[in-house]
Amino acid sequence: MNRTELGFRLRLIPFLDSVESLEDGMVRLRDRRWLVWHPDVMSALFRNDRDLRHPPSRTLSPLLGNRSVLWLDGAEHTAYRRTLTPALRGNRYQALIEEMVERSIAALPSGPTSLPEWTRKLALRIIGRIVFGVDDDELLAAFTRWLDRRLGSRVRTLAHRCLTPGSTRSDPHLDAMLLHRARTAEPPALAAFLPPGDLRDQVVSLLFAGHETTASATAWTLYWISRTPGLAERLDDDLLEATIRESLRLSPPATLAGNRMSADGMVITPSIYLAHRRAATYENPHVFDPARRPPPPGAFFPFGGGVRHCPGRDLALLEIRLIVTALLRHKHIKLSSPTCTPQLRGAAMAPPPSLAMVATCRR
Ligand code: HEM
Numbered sequence: 001m002n003r004t005e006l007g008f009r010l011r012l013i014p015f016l017d018s019v020e021s022l023e024d025g026m027v028r029l030r031d032r033r034w035l036v037w038h039p040d041v042m043s044a045l046f047r048n049d050r051d052l053r054h055p056p057s058r059t060l061s062p063l064l065g066n067r068s069v070l071w072l073d074g075a076e077h078t079a080y081r082r083t084l085t086p087a088l089r090g091n092r093y094q095a096l097i098e099e100m101v102e103r104s105i106a107a108l109p110s111g112p113t114s115l116p117e118w119t120r121k122l123a124l125r126i127i128g129r130i131v132f133g134v135d136d137d138e139l140l141a142a143f144t145r146w147l148d149r150r151l152g153s154r155v156r157t158l159a160h161r162c163l164t165p166g167s168t169r170s171d172p173h174l175d176a177m178l179l180h181r182a183r184t185a186e187p188p189a190l191a192a193f194l195p196p197g198d199l200r201d202q203v204v205s206l207l208f209a210g211h212e213t214t215a216s217a218t219a220w221t222l223y224w225i226s227r228t229p230g231l232a233e234r235l236d237d238d239l240l241e242a243t244i245r246e247s248l249r250l251s252p253p254a255t256l257a258g259n260r261m262s263a264d265g266m267v268i269t270p271s272i273y274l275a276h277r278r279a280a281t282y283e284n285p286h287v288f289d290p291a292r293r294p295p296p297p298g299a300f301f302p303f304g305g306g307v308r309h310c311p312g313r314d315l316a317l318l319e320i321r322l323i324v325t326a327l328l329r330h331k332h333i334k335l336s337s338p339t340c341t342p343q344l345r346g347a348a349m350a351p352p353p354s355l356a357m358v359a360t361c362r363r
Pocket residue numbers: 069070071081088127205206207209210211213214215217252253254256257258259302303304305306307308309310311312313315316317
């Protein structure tokens with residue numbers, strides 16, 4: 001592994017910050033692997049996505065399994081997306097999410113509580129209910145423990161990636177519990193529509209993809225709202241939408257989109273983080289400004305793009321909107337710190353668990 005790739009692997013955010021000013025919007029990580037973020041390249045890449053292959057992530061594939069939708073390709077991928085995309089359409093879950101959010105806000109302690117952990121637990125409950133059709137806190141807590149041991153920090157991620165390469169890291173006991181819940185799920189729960197042969201990998205993938213990023217996007221949105229004086233008081237629907245968008249730009253939960261591979265074996269990794277901070281595209285890119293003009297094509301893609309664009313996008317945006325609106329309607333929010341250093345879980349970026357929120361009732 002050369003020095004560039006080592007920097008990319010070991011210290012992802014400092015590495016991304018160090019290449020941010022490269023005007024080409026791309027950097028070679030090793031012989032046939034590139035990190036790219038130039039908007040023209042991104043547009044071309046997503047336009048031709050159908051003809052590219054999507055190699056598994058070496059970090060995530062041992063966790064999510066070989067049959068995860070995240071790396072299926074061709075006809076299998078198209079068929080699976082056809083089931084998944086309508087099933088994840090956001091608005092059908094609005095009443096369910098509202099009810100779960102209200103319960104979670106009512107249970108908030110009066111003292112400080114970790115903001116990212118609160119949003120994570122809530123987002124996992126929501127996707128758990130969508131996938132299984134029932135609440136099962138014990139199962140979700142076991143899933144969280146399993147994930148935290150493997151992805152809970154950059155060090156853990158790298159240890160699992162490098163020390164036990166290629167081995168599956170599933171837990172037979174947890175898998176049996178997940179499979180039991182999935183097999184007994186009844187329509188309209190999502191698990192009832194998943195192909196039985198791939199059930200474990202698809203359930204784990206949905207629980208994982210469906211909560212980590214949404215939770216961190218919600219936490220980042222609340223972070224930016226509380227850092228911006230007067231914003232909470234002015235948040236009508238349009239401003240809230242612009243605020244969520246700007247938060248997804250400056251603090252994208254997924255710093256990288258999935259790998260693409262050309263027919264001649266060139267691997268390309270799109271960097272969402274760098275595309276969203278490109279000075280040639282965004283004026284004062286490090287400033288949080290919900291009033292920004294819409295970006296040009298290929299410059300804003302928090303949900304990836306092409307044939308792999310995130311099928312949970314609408315659901316995620318609905319969740320963020322409902323959680324933020326309900327929280328601010330019921331509570332005054334105060335955060336323990338006006339600044340925070342992002343925490344990486346895999347390549348996902350969240351505020352650190354130490355970022356505490358104190359939520360007091362509005363009178
Ligand atoms: C703010 C929240 C979210 C963000 C930022 C996000 C971001 C992403 C990104 C960047 C990708 C990779 C796309 C690519 O390679 O071009 C992706 C894929 C995916 N996401 Fe999301 N996501 C979010 C929420 C969700 C939710 C709620 C679900 C629901 C289950 C979900 C399910 C998936 C799945 C299944 C894929 C794989 C799609 C495929 O490979 O065809 N995501 N997401």
